[in-house]
Amino acid sequence: MPKIEAGSVREHRAQRLAQLIDAAEAILNEGGLESLTAGAVAARVGIARNSIYRYFDSIEDLLELVVTREFPAWIDAVERTVAAETTPEDQAVAYVRANLEQAARGTHGWRASLSRGSLSPSARERVRNLHTSLHETLARVVRELEQPQPELTVAVLQAVVDACIRRIDQGDELTTVSDFAEGAARRLLAHDHR
Structure with a gap:
């Protein structure tokens, strides 16, 4: 089981999702839409690329979270x-x-x-x-x-x-x-x- 960095799994999940959205925003601000990839987001947060899909289904879903945040x-x-x-x-x-x-x-x-x-x-x-x-x-x-x-x-x-x-x-x-x-x-x- 992955190590959680909060008081509960729910808090950890919310924190991680916020980190992923923050990372996506930073990538979009620095390099535009073309630079927003699963690998770039995962690297920015420091987790495995496939781990990001625990929080959303696709990069398009992450983009929606950024826009509606x-x-x-x-x-x-x-x-x-x-x-x-x-x-x-x-x-x-x-x-x-x-x-x-x-x-x-x-x-x-x-x-x-x-x-x-x-x-x-x-x-x-x-x-x-x-x-x-x-x-x-x-x-x-x-x-x-x-x-x-x-x-x-x-x-x-x-x-x-x-x-x-x-x-x-x-x-x-x-x-x-x-x-x-x-x-x-x-x-x-x-x-x-x-």
Whole structure:
């Protein structure tokens, strides 16, 4: 039986999986997708090549784990920020702000580019589902505002978020982009709510 490096087998497994994802991220950052191989990941972590398959079925599965790694924390941060506000309008603006803050603190840009071109169809579907669960937070808030065009309002607010995240990924300053996005959201909500 292999030696475990944690208090329990479960903890060891979680630690090892995190090490494998960290290794894959480092390899992707250094050499791009072409350099991500089972051998390179195993060597980086210091385990036998075939041992990595105890944690995922293929390199494509590992790539999916890399791309989706930040989603749970991102979704949690957005939901907490939205919940901290008391009015639906402030919650909608908080949704916009929180998404931009998450984009600025993480590695969204290269994860998004991997997601667009390198994932299997089932992995892309999983990413879409994660985005959908995040968008549901905004949809719920907009429903509370009783907007005359709730689906269109959600679509436009999400388009503002997406465009501003792209600007942050390109290097624009968070404060400038966030101030613009929050102002646009407030104007849209004030206009739609009449």
